[in-house]
Amino acid sequence: DAPLFDRVAFIGIGLIGSSLARAVAHHNLARSTVCTAKDPEHLEVAHGLKLTTDTAPTIAEAVRDADLVVVCVPVGAYAEVAEQLKGNLKPGVILSDVGSTKTSTVRDLAPILPEGAHLVPGHPIAGTEHSGPAAGFAELFIDRWCILTPPPGTDPAAVEKVAALWRAIGSWIEVMEPEHHDKVLGITSHLPHLIAYTIVGTATDLEEDLKQEVIKFSASGFRDFTRIAASDPVMWRDVFLNNREAVLEIMQRFTEDLTALQRAIRRGEAETLEALFTRTRAIRRAIIDAKQA
Amino acid sequence: DAPLFDRVAFIGIGLIGSSLARAVAHHNLARSTVCTAKDPEHLEVAHGLKLTTDTAPTIAEAVRDADLVVVCVPVGAYAEVAEQLKGNLKPGVILSDVGSTKTSTVRDLAPILPEGAHLVPGHPIAGTEHSGPAAGFAELFIDRWCILTPPPGTDPAAVEKVAALWRAIGSWIEVMEPEHHDKVLGITSHLPHLIAYTIVGTATDLEEDLKQEVIKFSASGFRDFTRIAASDPVMWRDVFLNNREAVLEIMQRFTEDLTALQRAIRRGEAETLEALFTRTRAIRRAIIDAKQA
Ligand SMILES: NC(=O)c1ccc[n+]([C@@H]2O[C@H](COP(=O)([O-])OP(=O)(O)OC[C@H]3O[C@@H](n4cnc5c(N)ncnc54)[C@H](OP(=O)(O)O)[C@@H]3O)[C@@H](O)[C@H]2O)c1
Ligand SMILES: NC(=O)c1ccc[n+]([C@@H]2O[C@H](COP(=O)([O-])OP(=O)(O)OC[C@H]3O[C@@H](n4cnc5c(N)ncnc54)[C@H](OP(=O)(O)O)[C@@H]3O)[C@@H](O)[C@H]2O)c1
Known part of the structure; x- marks a missing residue:
């Protein structure tokens, strides 16, 4: 051939x-x-x-x-x-x-x-x-x-x-279509990276003692974000600058959802929390079924 | 013995x-x-x-x-x-x-x-x-x-x-001390879980077609969040209700940082983005050195 x-x-x-x-x-x-x-x-x-x-x-x-x-x-x-x-x-x-x-x-x-x-x-x-x-x-x-x-x-x-x-x-x-690609990837890739960079950035700004403890006890969830936030800075700078609209739009939705969750915690709304945390499990199942886990 | x-x-x-x-x-x-x-x-x-x-x-x-x-x-x-x-x-x-x-x-x-x-x-x-x-x-x-x-x-x-x-x-x-534990774990564990639950929740609320695509293309970042957001709903409901103050405080800092990043993207501030994305790499390195990766 x-x-x-x-x-x-x-x-x-x-x-x-x-x-x-x-x-x-x-x-x-x-x-x-x-x-x-x-x-x-x-x-x-x-x-x-x-x-x-x-x-x-x-x-x-x-x-x-x-x-x-x-x-x-x-x-x-x-x-x-x-x-x-x-x-x-x-x-x-x-x-x-x-x-x-x-x-x-x-x-x-x-x-x-x-x-x-x-x-x-x-x-x-x-x-x-x-x-x-x-x-x-x-x-x-x-x-x-x-x-x-x-x-x-x-x-x-x-x-x-x-x-x-x-x-x-x-x-x-x-x-x-290119526009549709940018919308979908804005959700599946650009937003997750943005969030990971932010949370690791928040930790980076902590006082030195606290930062050392965050590193020490990172196995409790944080370390998964640090892997994502270790991605190439130039590549990701360029991604955000070249998909601004879609990223800002999905970020807006995310922020609204975060505010709602914040309110539920402040008010002690046990049922709201448990319902959300139960719903999110279904997507994991679907990803495993789609062989993308 | x-x-x-x-x-x-x-x-x-x-x-x-x-x-x-x-x-x-x-x-x-x-x-x-x-x-x-x-x-x-x-x-x-x-x-x-x-x-x-x-x-x-x-x-x-x-x-x-x-x-x-x-x-x-x-x-x-x-x-x-x-x-x-x-x-x-x-x-x-x-x-x-x-x-x-x-x-x-x-x-x-x-x-x-x-x-x-x-x-x-x-x-x-x-x-x-x-x-x-x-x-x-x-x-x-x-x-x-x-x-x-x-x-x-x-x-x-x-x-x-x-x-x-x-x-x-x-x-x-x-x-x-218990209070110090709750502060540190609020950052390393509770906030990451909260964020993961939120982002997967945001995706769960998308129209059905878009949701299917998010599942399909999840390997680009999203899937790592779904693993965290598949954690036990009752356990996590209880964690947030029993560490409310520390969680809300660190969430506040995170939200501020996210808003700043949002602004940098909107304004096209390339240097701000690259600088943040470069700083976050150091923590990953430290976690690898601490044998917690
Ligand atoms: N990393 C991922 O997970 C991933 C996944 C899917 C798609 N992508 C995309 O794939 C592309 C490459 O990413 P990568 O991860 O392979 O990056 P990388 O490992 O950093 O490699 C980038 C390459 O581009 C070259 N380069 C950079 N600026 C250039 C310029 N102005 N003119 C000519 N060459 C230049 C670099 O050359 P020097 O080394 O000589 O500077 C290097 O060979 C990006 O568009 C990215 O969005 C990345
Ligand atoms: N999962 C983690 O990653 C992790 C890490 C560190 C610490 N922890 C902590 O470890 C503890 C257990 O978590 P887990 O992951 O092992 O949870 P799990 O797998 O869901 O097990 C919970 C256990 O608690 C029992 N239980 C629940 N409610 C009870 C009640 N009202 N009275 C008596 N027993 C009850 C359950 O019994 P039934 O099955 O009969 O309902 C089950 O045996 C939690 O406090 C959690 O915060 C968890």
């Missing part, structure tokens, strides 16, 4: 880029691969790890012969990357990405797309709190969803080719 | 009680053990699992010959349990517990203590989101802290005996 792609270029080779490169190599999905990074030292690391067949010092060189280009940088760097992609993409290329916000992806990448090229944005719902090329692994995407958000009118054959790549490395595919 | 205790009685034999009973048996820390539960069927289960040497249908019978009594029920049931302990405790008995709030423990249990008996409240910082006698396991307390909160004037020998039991099953001991 001929590989799915001739040459795949990874722009950025951190946790997600390097995991994808490893998976593509493992499943022999491209005749050759190439990557580039911002920091030459990190590119050296990628080279040393043999993550791709080739490495390139610039984005222009990396994408020159690629029939699939996957942008794997923080979403705040997309506009800058787009500037460098402009005029350097091969005719018929498929431009894709793995970024966590999708309206911004279309906003930043669609304008530089040449005639006959295809934009098929993607977002794998998989990750860890670690970052960098050494943190990646080929199995990251197995039994995880990958959401594709092609703009209306995108060639279905291009969408199918990107979908085939993700399926080959173990993922399940869902296609949706 | 003679066992540390002659007869240990467990009042309540759910996740924590049954884990403790298993650990005490495993390390041969008592000549005999006995347990009781509210529901006769659950006592049957405990009997079938051979968690203790004996079972007793009432609290009065369970504690009659015990030199250590460990209350292992939700903290909201302590007043009721205290009523049944009254007049039935053996002279010289040590009365202890595993409840998650400690000011309320002293408030509920101290008044019924007979002359010459000792109150040594305890709280193991260990647990899971599961409950019931079948969910317990003997290793639960290994490399975990157990906080003891004896009221001022408690016989140090009694405190040391309880500490020796926890150390024997793998725990580390910390002694503190």
Whole structure:
């Protein structure tokens, strides 16, 4: 069987880029691969790890012969990357990405797309709190969803080719509109991270003695939040800045619910508390049934 | 070596009680053990699992010959349990517990203590989101802290005996005042649970379609909250009602911090966001160093 792609270029080779490169190599999905990074030292690391067949010092060189280009940088760097992609993409290329916000992806990448090229944005719902090329692994995407958000009118054959790549490395595919993606992920991902960052931030501001005790006794619930709040600061800064509206909207709902719970505690409303705490168990059950636990 | 205790009685034999009973048996820390539960069927289960040497249908019978009594029920049931302990405790008995709030423990249990008996409240910082006698396991307390909160004037020998039991099953001991315990655990445990219950509650209230998508794409952060929010509703109702002041105070701080973050997102303050997200990483590092990750 001929590989799915001739040459795949990874722009950025951190946790997600390097995991994808490893998976593509493992499943022999491209005749050759190439990557580039911002920091030459990190590119050296990628080279040393043999993550791709080739490495390139610039984005222009990396994408020159690629029939699939996957942008794997923080979403705040997309506009800058787009500037460098402009005029350097091969005719018929498929431009894709793995970024966590999708309206911004279309906003930043669609304008530089040449005639006959295809934009098929993607977002794998998989990750860890670690970052960098050494943190990646080929199995990251197995039994995880990958959401594709092609703009209306995108060639279905291009969408199918990107979908085939993700399926080959173990993922399940869902296609949706960028705005809807940003709304759903605002709830499932951006709000949880925001909350985790806040609660760990609240603890960080405590007096030193109390902070030491919080660390000591973190096994009682707190430590689960610290794992989430150890995620990459730049990536998450960019996510919040590029999905502002959806994040602020769901945050508003959350704050209202928190205020209601606060009132129930203050008033000692035992039944309200028990009813809420019972309802929330059902979602856990559903997640276990959906094999996402 | 003679066992540390002659007869240990467990009042309540759910996740924590049954884990403790298993650990005490495993390390041969008592000549005999006995347990009781509210529901006769659950006592049957405990009997079938051979968690203790004996079972007793009432609290009065369970504690009659015990030199250590460990209350292992939700903290909201302590007043009721205290009523049944009254007049039935053996002279010289040590009365202890595993409840998650400690000011309320002293408030509920101290008044019924007979002359010459000792109150040594305890709280193991260990647990899971599961409950019931079948969910317990003997290793639960290994490399975990157990906080003891004896009221001022408690016989140090009694405190040391309880500490020796926890150390024997793998725990580390910390002694503190009940009020201080409730403040620290308000931050490390009660607030995180409250937040998790709220965010999962917010998701539960979404329209059905959106809710299904939240379940599907939960691997992006949300699912970690659902595990916490699957904890026992009665236990947590009781915790919040019995540590109201400390919980409301830390909740207030959290809400202020959340509002500040909301403002930073609305205004697009990239540096504020990145700075906070960078600071929170340090706590994760400290928790890993403290072997509590
Ligand atoms: N982490 C997750 O859990 C997760 C999950 C799903 C999707 N995503 C998305 O995946 C993308 C990458 O995230 P990651 O976790 O892989 O991050 P990462 O490990 O920090 O890697 C980021 C990569 O982007 C490069 N880069 C950064 N700024 C750049 C710029 N201005 N120009 C060119 N290259 C640049 C970095 O190069 P240098 O090292 O040389 O700076 C690095 O190779 C993000 O858009 C993120 O939203 C992340
Ligand atoms: N779960 C944790 O992560 C954790 C961690 C540290 C401390 N704790 C504390 O440990 C204690 C027990 O929690 P758990 O997780 O073991 O709960 P659990 O698994 O639900 O078990 C509770 C036990 O208490 C009994 N009980 C309930 N109400 C009673 C009443 N009114 N009179 C007599 N017995 C009664 C139950 O008997 P029936 O089954 O017959 O109703 C059951 O045996 C709580 O105070 C909790 O705050 C829990």
